[in-house]
Amino acid sequence: MRPRITARWGEVRIRRAVARDARRLTRLVNSSRAYEGPYAPMVAGYKVGPDYIEAHAVHVAVDEDGRILGFYSLVLSPPELDLMFVADDAQGRGIGRLLAAHLHEEARRAGLADVRVVAHPPAEGFYRSVGAERTGTVPARPPAVMWDRPEMVLRIGDGRDGDRP
Template identity: 35%
Template sequence: MHIRPACPDEAGLLTGIALRAKAYWGYDEAFMAACREELTLDAAAVERASTVVAEDGGRVLGFAVLTGAAPSGELAMLFVEPDRIGGGIGRALFEHVREQARAAGLRRLTIDSDPNAEPFYLAMGATRIGSTPSGSIPGRELPLLEVELAPGA
């Protein structure tokens, strides 16, 4: 497996991964329909952010999106194909983005986490600093997490 920059023409493929990965947690059709727009990438979104993919044997297995500018950034998306969840791809993507953020001079990353993904991010060194409203589901709150990248962040 290797991690490389995403190509703008992969936006549809990445959207499919995001939707399948979100559905992995057992959300119903109405919930998934409400999330569709928020989980949809287009070529401009891929170009605008720092988007990377994890690829193995020509198959894209997951992706991550880093946004922001020093001193703070956001891990805006991190999704892995459901048949590969638990296989280290999420960890590899997270570590790659963390190093990318450090190299860009970011001192901290925030993450609006799905509640099901919160344990993963906590295991990766994030801490919960509050909650944030869902961009898709009115009244739903998401865990707001932070990863410190530099002392004093």
């Protein structure tokens, strides 16, 4: 399956990230308005390097012109959503939901029963809307993470059609 959406501004597709995407992914993380103010230390100086892209299942949502609109990174062992970002100007257009659906399919293909999500606090509602269930709280870890974060699980199931959220 190749998830795609068509919007008034064109078609969006998901592809595997490649090493040459590293700078663009880093820029997307560092420029995210979701991490302004008190959340800024979490991404200050953060880099998505070519080695990271090679080591993990990193996928990008791109428009018809190849512009990266968002991305996610799935760590397979132990199963965890490590990163998910949508460009500020692409938010509210279904990109996050498209990425979450793709993540679900990739996790299913990898044989995962569930995927852990430690959410940025303002993103908890989004993750719940795509089927994640809250399981607890991850305590703050100063100086980089100064706030508690919701811990969630995205249930993947056993591959039967009715399992998808």
